[in-house]
Amino acid sequence: MDWIQILNNSASSIISPATLAYALAALGLAVHFGYAGLLNMGIAGFMALGAYGYAIGILTFNLPWWAAALLGLAASAVFALILGIPTLRLRGDYLAIVTIAAAEVLRLLFLTTTFDEVTGSADGLSGYHGSFRASNPIPEGTYGFGPFMYNEIGWWVRILGIIALILAAVTVWRLMSSPWGRVLKGIREDEDAVRALGKNVFSYKLTALVVGGVIAAAGGIVYALPSAVNPGVYVTSLTFFVYTALLLGGAATVFGPLIGSLIFWVLQTVLGNVLPAAVDAGLLPFMSNIQAQTLRFILVGIALMLIVIFRPQGILGNKKELTFVK
Amino acid sequence: MSPTATAELVVDINNVVAGYLPGVNILNGCSLQARRGELIGIIGPNGAGKSTLLKSIFGQVNVRSGTITLDGEDITSLRANQLVALGVGMVPQTNNVFASLTIEENLQMGLFQRPSAYAERLEFVTSIFGELGKRLKQRAGSLSGGERQMVAMSRALMMDPKVLLLDEPSAGLSPVRQDEAFIRVSEINKAGVTCIMVEQNARRCLQICDRGYVLDQGRDAYTGTGRELLNDPKVTELYLGTLGV
Amino acid sequence: MSSDITPPVERPKTTGLHVGEAAPGVAKTDPIIVVDGVRRTFGGLTAVNVDHLEIPRGAITALIGPNGAGKTTLFNLLTGFDRPDAGSWTFDGKSISGMPAFKVARLGQVRTFQLTKALGLLTVLENMKLGAKHQIGERFWQSLFPFFWRRQELEIEDRAVGILKKFKLDAKSEDFAASLSGGQRKLLEMARALMSEPQLVMLDEPMAGVNPALTQSLLEHILDLKDEGMTVLFVEHDMHMVRHIADWVIVMAEGRVVAEGDPITVMRNPAVIDAYLGAHQELDLGVVTGRYEAEDADPTTDALASDTVEVSDIEEEASEESK
Numbered sequence: 069m070d071w072i073q074i075l076n077n078s079a080s081s082i083i084s085p086a087t088l089a090y091a092l093a094a095l096g097l098a099v100h101f102g103y104a105g106l107l108n109m110g111i112a113g114f115m116a117l118g119a120y121g122y123a124i125g126i127l128t129f130n131l132p133w134w135a136a137a138l139l140g141l142a143a144s145a146v147f148a149l150i151l152g153i154p155t156l157r158l159r160g161d162y163l164a165i166v167t168i169a170a171a172e173v174l175r176l177l178f179l180t181t182t183f184d185e186v187t188g189s190a191d192g193l194s195g196y197h198g199s200f201r202a203s204n205p206i207p208e209g210t211y212g213f214g215p216f217m218y219n220e221i222g223w224w225v226r227i228l229g230i231i232a233l234i235l236a237a238v239t240v241w242r243l244m245s246s247p248w249g250r251v252l253k254g255i256r257e258d259e260d261a262v263r264a265l266g267k268n269v270f271s272y273k274l275t276a277l278v279v280g281g282v283i284a285a286a287g288g289i290v291y292a293l294p295s296a297v298n299p300g301v302y303v304t305s306l307t308f309f310v311y312t313a314l315l316l317g318g319a320a321t322v323f324g325p326l327i328g329s330l331i332f333w334v335l336q337t338v339l340g341n342v343l344p345a346a347v348d349a350g351l352l353p354f355m356s357n358i359q360a361q362t363l364r365f366i367l368v369g370i371a372l373m374l375i376v377i378f379r380p381q382g383i384l385g386n387k388k389e390l391t392f393v394k
Numbered sequence: 395m396s397p398t399a400t401a402e403l404v405v406d407i408n409n410v411v412a413g414y415l416p417g418v419n420i421l422n423g424c425s426l427q428a429r430r431g432e433l434i435g436i437i438g439p440n441g442a443g444k445s446t447l448l449k450s451i452f453g454q455v456n457v458r459s460g461t462i463t464l465d466g467e468d469i470t471s472l473r474a475n476q477l478v479a480l481g482v483g484m485v486p487q488t489n490n491v492f493a494s495l496t497i498e499e500n501l502q503m504g505l506f507q508r509p510s511a512y513a514e515r516l517e518f519v520t521s522i523f524g525e526l527g528k529r530l531k532q533r534a535g536s537l538s539g540g541e542r543q544m545v546a547m548s549r550a551l552m553m554d555p556k557v558l559l560l561d562e563p564s565a566g567l568s569p570v571r572q573d574e575a576f577i578r579v580s581e582i583n584k585a586g587v588t589c590i591m592v593e594q595n596a597r598r599c600l601q602i603c604d605r606g607y608v609l610d611q612g613r614d615a616y617t618g619t620g621r622e623l624l625n626d627p628k629v630t631e632l633y634l635g636t637l638g639v
Numbered sequence: 640m641s642s643d644i645t646p647p648v649e650r651p652k653t654t655g656l657h658v659g660e661a662a663p664g665v666a667k668t669d670p671i672i673v674v675d676g677v678r679r680t681f682g683g684l685t686a687v688n689v690d691h692l693e694i695p696r697g698a699i700t701a702l703i704g705p706n707g708a709g710k711t712t713l714f715n716l717l718t719g720f721d722r723p724d725a726g727s728w729t730f731d732g733k734s735i736s737g738m739p740a741f742k743v744a745r746l747g748q749v750r751t752f753q754l755t756k757a758l759g760l761l762t763v764l765e766n767m768k769l770g771a772k773h774q775i776g777e778r779f780w781q782s783l784f785p786f787f788w789r790r791q792e793l794e795i796e797d798r799a800v801g802i803l804k805k806f807k808l809d810a811k812s813e814d815f816a817a818s819l820s821g822g823q824r825k826l827l828e829m830a831r832a833l834m835s836e837p838q839l840v841m842l843d844e845p846m847a848g849v850n851p852a853l854t855q856s857l858l859e860h861i862l863d864l865k866d867e868g869m870t871v872l873f874v875e876h877d878m879h880m881v882r883h884i885a886d887w888v889i890v891m892a893e894g895r896v897v898a899e900g901d902p903i904t905v906m907r908n909p910a911v912i913d914a915y916l917g918a919h920q921e922l923d924l925g926v927v928t929g930r931y932e933a934e935d936a937d938p939t940t941d942a943l944a945s946d947t948v949e950v951s952d953i954e955e956e957a958s959e960e961s962k
Contacts, residue, residue: 247776441847566707
């Protein structure tokens with residue numbers, strides 16, 4: 069087992085676009101679930117809208133990359149409104165059911181051959197990197213040190229991703245430490261008490277749904293920036309992976325989702341390298357190489373269950389402040 | 395008529411501390427004994443913990459310290475379904491019948507742990523509440539408050555309880571139906587059922603009970619036989635005063 | 640208990656509130672709320688059935704009645720927390736039937752809850768600040784830039800601390816509300832309600848579960864509200880408290896208003912006494928049912944009558960009622 073190689077890959081994954089994308093998605097979910105108490109089980113759908121909005125914006129509407137990104141964000145905001153307006157007046161479980169269904173509907177719409185011209189159906193979309201790469205200010209070449217060696221495109225993607233992440237984190241932090249955030253905190257605990265004080269509870273919940281959705285869409289865009297948009301990615305499992313990252317770090321904090329995503333992806337990378345290598349080295353004789361890859365995901369599922377049962381507040385969270393734990 | 399002091403202890407509540415929210419105790423060290431065949435009344439101001447005391451017997455509130463025994467067996471941490479099997483019957487104040495079921499089905503629900511005894515228990519219940527037998531097919535949701543309460547009591551009686559807990563049986567009833575409710579509880583008790591009744595109408599409650607407990611701030615403020623408490627000037631002044639006094 | 644309470648300085652009761660004879664539904668000289676034909680049923684049960692009711696402005700009105708009479712349901716209807724089956728009501732002349740709770744609260748009405756809703760996961764001070772109205776920082780875009788709301792936040796904090804001092808909760812301002820005792824939480828809920836500078840304060844059983852040491856101060860605070868020009872409507876079971884601070888009393892039973900008037904007169908009204916104590920106070924049900932002998936009868940009852948009356952007489956009277 070080549071440990072140097074494994075370590076290199078793992079370290080590199082710390083700032084990979086996938087990690088940054090997960091951090092943004094988890095941050096968006098933190099706004100929904102951690103701060104507003106909304107049980108959104110379709111965060112994958114918001115990410116999909118961001119990614120597809122971006123790709124379709126470039127390929128079908130010939131928009132420059134930054135306008136296409138805005139299109140992706142706007143699509144997510146509209147989606148949040150469509151989901152929220154009918155369901156937020158009902159019990160929380162209804163939102164959960166509706167969001168799972170909605171995300172699946174979206175994925176199937178992207179998958180169906182009816183819209184093949186626009187969405188690429190099962191093949192997805194690719195080849196939209198033209199204007200993005202053209203706008204890259206970094207001159208051609210390879211930069212970095214140690215495990216962090218990327219070319220100018222790789223750095224451009226990472227820099228933008230990090231900027232997006234910082235913007236989102238600052239926004240969420242500002243929001244939650246303001247009087248607006250205080251009202252949301254009250255709503256999380258007892259909606260009626262906050263209503264009795266004259267606050268429009270529905271409007272706050274809807275706004276939170278939109279804000280979180282837009283941030284998650286940004287995650288989808290960052291994920292799609294350097295590669296391709298594939299409908300097979302935005303499945304319900306993705307939602308559960310984001311939840312794992314979020315709960316691991318701490319649901320109702322700003323840094324929780326970031327740290328959780330980091331650990332999640334580094335671990336994924338480590339396991340993704342270690343397990344197959346272990347199989348090759350004969351340490352796991354009952355498994356094949358491909359099965360070892362799948363084992364990763366099984367382990368994620370188990371980890372999610374363990375976190376929820378034994379440490380729902382995650383690493384950074386405060387158990388006393390949790391409302392979804394009795 | 396009333397059981398002697400040597401009759402065996404059915405329910406023994408010893409120094410119970412309990413509450414719903416963490417850190418907030420409604421009961422602050424409350425004790426109560428009920429002997430076989432007795433009618434026990436619990437009165438006191440709102441917020442004193444009367445309903446909470448009943449709920450702590452029935453496993454519906456966190457008992458933080460103290461013990462509750464039934465016929466000598468510790469039932470403090472048991473849940474409601476286990477308690478019903480052991481013979482604790484509960485008549486809640488609200489939501490006490492299945493509105494979408496008929497009276498007959500409600501009574502059958504009371505007996506679902508021992509369905510074979512249905513005919514025998516039905517006879518017992520209709521001997522106390524004659525009119526029930528004539529209206530078995532009526533939907534419980536169409537009944538008035540007083541009628542529902544009668545059905546709720548009957549349902550609890552179907553499983554031949556060792557002790558019947560009643561939470562404010564007269565609540566929400568017109569004046570004359572309140573009197574009727576108290577008479578019903580008295581009839582149930584006369585038929586041999588040990589009863590523990592929480593009530594807001596303190597005077598009526600004390601008139602029909604064998605022994606009473608006055609709760610205040612989650613503690614036993616006064617206790618004695620029903621007659622003793624009715625004649626106690628302190629109790630009268632603080633808890634039984636008619637409105638104008 | 641509460642009978643030991645006498646306010647240190649007797650404050651005068653407000654009189655002249657009604658127009659004409661004091662009967663259920665009587666008009667008031669200056670009503671702040673007028674209720675018409677409100678009905679609310681749950682399944683087959685009528686919880687509230689009020690033909691006409693007016694709440695007087697600037698006075699302390701008590702809403703009393705036995706458990707299950709519909710008082711809290713009426714509260715919930717008036718404050719927008721429940722929808723009636725029929726009926727309408729106005730607040731300050733403006734129709735508010737069907738208005739959602741948060742809009743009603745913005746009009747100048749504020750309420751507390753029977754099971755107190757002090758937000759335990761927020762600090763005492765945060766609870767207080769939440770109560771203030773028209774907060775710039777509560778608007779989404781402005782909230783992102785503290786520059787817009789910082790100054791108002793400080794003003795709100797000053798006001799909050801001032802009220803907390805009056806309620807003797809200022810020392811606890813940084814503690815989580817969950818760490819307060821039950822009575823302190825009630826005080827906090829009342830203090831928080833004052834942050835919105837309301838016209839009408841509706842208190843649902845403010846005394847329930849509060850230990851006697853705090854009852855006195857709670858009473859004083861309610862009287863202060865009237866002195867500061869607010870109208871108070873409260874639900875209570877403690878008759879001594881009602882007698883001490885209420886200017887006007889409304890009695891509900893089985894969903895209807897059965898009596899209205901000043902506390903002394905109302906509490907002597909036979910219909911009211913019946914609603915609380917049962918139809919025949921002269922009877923001792925223990926004697927009627929044969930559990931006790933006539934010579935042991937409850938001294939406040941007629942032993943002979945109790946001995947003579949049969950259980951079947953009462954049962955017949957009850958079944959007569961439903962015809």
